[in-house]
Amino acid sequence: MDEGVPVHTGGCQCGAVRFRVAGVLEDASVCHCRMCQKAFGAYYAPLVSTRGAALAWTRGAPRHFQSSNLVRRGFCAGCGTPLTYEGPDGVALAAGAFDRPAALAPRIQYAIEGRLPFVDGLAALPARRTEEDEAAADFLARIVSCQHPDHDTGDWPPAR
Numbered sequence: 001m002d003e004g005v006p007v008h009t010g011g012c013q014c015g016a017v018r019f020r021v022a023g024v025l026e027d028a029s030v031c032h033c034r035m036c037q038k039a040f041g042a043y044y045a046p047l048v049s050t051r052g053a054a055l056a057w058t059r060g061a062p063r064h065f066q067s068s069n070l071v072r073r074g075f076c077a078g079c080g081t082p083l084t085y086e087g088p089d090g091v092a093l094a095a096g097a098f099d100r101p102a103a104l105a106p107r108i109q110y111a112i113e114g115r116l117p118f119v120d121g122l123a124a125l126p127a128r129r130t131e132e133d134e135a136a137a138d139f140l141a142r143i144v145s146c147q148h149p150d151h152d153t154g155d156w157p158p159a160r
């Protein structure tokens with residue numbers, strides 16, 4: 001590994017697909033276009049460009065949907081996690097799929113003509129922590145996560 005080159009890792013929810021990016025990632029954004037909403041099943045898509053960095057798939061690889069003549073979208077065929085936007089300008093990774101998404105704050109919004117009208121008001125909604133939901137306490141006490149942890153693993157899923 002090169003000294004001083006930042007390394008970012010991540011992957012899908014089930015752990016079948018993992019990636020590693022070596023390099024400085026500065027181009028983080030959210031895209032409000034209708035295609036990104038659909039591809040992520042979300043109000044907008046958080047994306048991090050890998051231009052200028054070295055992207056490697058370290059476990060498995062995404063499947064793709066050609067969403068237009070110029071762009072394809074990568075996702076995990078096993079769990080459905082959106083993973084990439086791949087266009088003429090390179091590959092962007094889904095920001096939430098990184099192991100440390102907090103380190104990749106978005107710097108710009110694209111396609112704001114598609115921005116859903118309530119998005120700017122999300123921060124003003126009533127808010128509560130998970131443990132404040134007493135009705136969910138039993139559910140939360142019994143839940144066992146099958147989600148891949150936020151770091152690379154030798155074998156996954158672990159032997160039970």
Ligand SMILES: [Zn+2]
Pocket residue numbers: 012013014015016017076077078079080081
């Ligand atoms: Zn998966």
Ligand SMILES: [Zn+2]
Pocket residue numbers: 031032033034035036037045111
């Ligand atoms: Zn978009």
